[in-house]
Amino acid sequence: xxxxxxxxxxxxxxxxxxxxxxxxxxxxxxxxxxxxxxxxxxxxxxxxxxxxxxxxxxxxxxxxxxxxxxxxxxxxxxxxxxxxxxxxxxxxxxxxxxxxxxxxxxxxxxxxxxxxxxxxxxxxxxxxxxxxxxxxxxxxxxxxxxxxxxxxxxxxxxxxxxxxxxxxxxxxxxxxxxxxxxxxxxxxxxxxxxxxxxxxxxxxxxxxxxxxxxxxxxxx
Amino acid sequence: xxxxxxxxxxxxxxxxxxxxxxxxxxxxxxxxxxxxxxxxxxxxxxxxxxxxxxxxxxxxxxxxxxxxxxxxxxxxxxxxxxxxxxxxxxxxxxxxxxxxxxxxxxxxxxxxxxxxxxxxxxxxxxxxxxxxxxxxxxxxxxxxxxxxxxxxxxxxxxxxxxxxxxxxxxxxxxxxxxxxxxxxxxxxxxxxxxxxxxxxxxxxxxxxxxxxxxxxxxxx
DNA sequence: CTTGACAGCTAATTCAAATTAGCCTATAAT
DNA sequence: ATTATAGGCTAATTTGAATTAGCTGTCAAG
Numbered sequence: 001x002x003x004x005x006x007x008x009x010x011x012x013x014x015x016x017x018x019x020x021x022x023x024x025x026x027x028x029x030x031x032x033x034x035x036x037x038x039x040x041x042x043x044x045x046x047x048x049x050x051x052x053x054x055x056x057x058x059x060x061x062x063x064x065x066x067x068x069x070x071x072x073x074x075x076x077x078x079x080x081x082x083x084x085x086x087x088x089x090x091x092x093x094x095x096x097x098x099x100x101x102x103x104x105x106x107x108x109x110x111x112x113x114x115x116x117x118x119x120x121x122x123x124x125x126x127x128x129x130x131x132x133x134x135x136x137x138x139x140x141x142x143x144x145x146x147x148x149x150x151x152x153x154x155x156x157x158x159x160x161x162x163x164x165x166x167x168x169x170x171x172x173x174x175x176x177x178x179x180x181x182x183x184x185x186x187x188x189x190x191x192x193x194x195x196x197x198x199x200x201x202x203x204x205x206x207x208x209x210x211x212x213x214x215x216x217x218x219x220x
Numbered sequence: 221x222x223x224x225x226x227x228x229x230x231x232x233x234x235x236x237x238x239x240x241x242x243x244x245x246x247x248x249x250x251x252x253x254x255x256x257x258x259x260x261x262x263x264x265x266x267x268x269x270x271x272x273x274x275x276x277x278x279x280x281x282x283x284x285x286x287x288x289x290x291x292x293x294x295x296x297x298x299x300x301x302x303x304x305x306x307x308x309x310x311x312x313x314x315x316x317x318x319x320x321x322x323x324x325x326x327x328x329x330x331x332x333x334x335x336x337x338x339x340x341x342x343x344x345x346x347x348x349x350x351x352x353x354x355x356x357x358x359x360x361x362x363x364x365x366x367x368x369x370x371x372x373x374x375x376x377x378x379x380x381x382x383x384x385x386x387x388x389x390x391x392x393x394x395x396x397x398x399x400x401x402x403x404x405x406x407x408x409x410x411x412x413x414x415x416x417x418x419x420x421x422x423x424x425x426x427x428x429x430x431x432x433x434x435x436x437x438x439x440x
Numbered sequence: 441c442t443t444g445a446c447a448g449c450t451a452a453t454t455c456a457a458a459t460t461a462g463c464c465t466a467t468a469a470t
Numbered sequence: 471a472t473t474a475t476a477g478g479c480t481a482a483t484t485t486g487a488a489t490t491a492g493c494t495g496t497c498a499a500g
Binding site: 017018019020021022115116118119125128129133155156157159160161163164166167168170171174175178179189192193196197199200201 | 237238239240241242335336338339345348349353375376377379380381383384386387388390391394395398399409412413416417419420421
């Protein structure tokens with residue numbers, strides 16, 4: 001029974017590295033430690049394995065959406081929190097987002113597979129867009145909206161501000177997906193990005209000050 | 221003799237839409253208006269067609285690099301130009317960059333193919349990274365460096381400033397590649413992005429002043 | 441202790457797609 | 471005028487990977 005999950009797991013790894021068409025069922029089987037025909041005791045075809053991966057990811061995705069309250073009126077309740085957010089916390093927010101996307105193994109392999117297999121079905125391109133573009137933008141847009149209302153940040157156009165926050169993260173992510181050895185560099189860039197973002201968008205009184213002398217905070 | 225180029229062209233289109241493995245030589249042949257075996261009068265294998273595309277693109281790339289003086293000490297001579305750059309010109313710069321990437325047909329198909337076929341060879345991932353990440357960043361970094369020296373823009377960290385300029389463009393590009401129907405929206409976002417970018421980074425005297433007045437009024 | 445279903449194996453089988461063989465015509469060069 | 475070449479076609483052939491057949495051992499339920 002465990003085999004069934006092992007198959008999905010190894011298949012996902014291989015698909016994300018080589019693409020569906022370049023992975024042979026024999027490869028998957030070998031990784032699992034069985035022979036190709038035995039695979040068919042668990043899934044009726046190669047395509048069925050692929051489909052199962054998509055479903056599994058859908059399941060996880062919904063689960064997490066719940067956990068992260070992406071679609072929660074609840075989040076608004078948390079508005080209070082954002083009144084007191086500091087630069088360090090903003091960095092933490094960005095880092096967490098980044099590291100989650102980058103290190104959650106399932107997420108990472110799934111994203112790489114989506115990138116490669118977009119064409120396999122329009123549906124996959126849609127999933128990719130939703131998960132890595134539209135949802136993050138709308139979720140973070142909401143957070144920044146709150147921060148603006150709370151007077152932590154200022155911006156004429158929150159949507160663009162959100163783009164300025166997220167697009168560099170997205171870009172660094174695609175870099176790391178292709179060239180994992182650049183991860184350390186990317187993390188440094190991430191932090192520099194968020195610090196500069198904060199300088200640019202933070203409310204005058206609070207931020208430019210903050211920025212000019214960090215020591216003030218310590219003194220206080 | 222023309223057939224030889226038609227083959228490359230149609231093959232590129234198909235590869236960029238469906239990926240190498242999902243395109244049959246018969247498909248390519250049909251588009252060209254011949255039968256599959258006739259293809260072999262021009263290329264010795266399907267792989268050879270693929271390789272020829274890569275080569276052709278390498279050729280064009282070098283050509284353009286020359287034209288755009290990406291690697292030119294020449295560009296420095298142009299420094300004067302950037303002393304007098306205006307917001308509108310900055311928008312034009314961004315738009316041109318964006319529209320070139322988006323509308324140059326060869327470039328567009330090639331980029332989509334690279335996205336899909338990254339795994340085909342590490343080399344392809346490298347080409348992608350160079351062409352759509354590293355080169356634009358370094359080229360634009362240089363331009364912004366000049367603008368900073370010229371006193372048009374200000375920034376503590378030019379590298380991050382460049383990221384803030386280019387990452388949104390990159391992201392909008394990947395959106396349009398996947399969902400061409402969002403192009404009009406993307407163009408508007410582009411312009412708003414650059415205007416805000418200018419507000420954020422332009423030298424105080426010139427812009428941030430404006431900005432502060434506006435936002436203060438708005439805030440109170 | 442026997443039955444059946446589960447999960448594995450080896451040895452076919454199938455099938456689609458790439459490639460080759462071999463033929464034909466037009467045109468351009470000798 | 472003859473011949474060579476380029477480029478096309480139809481009809482095989484090859485190949486390689488997915489899938490099926492059909493056998494076997496294990497183990498839990500009856």
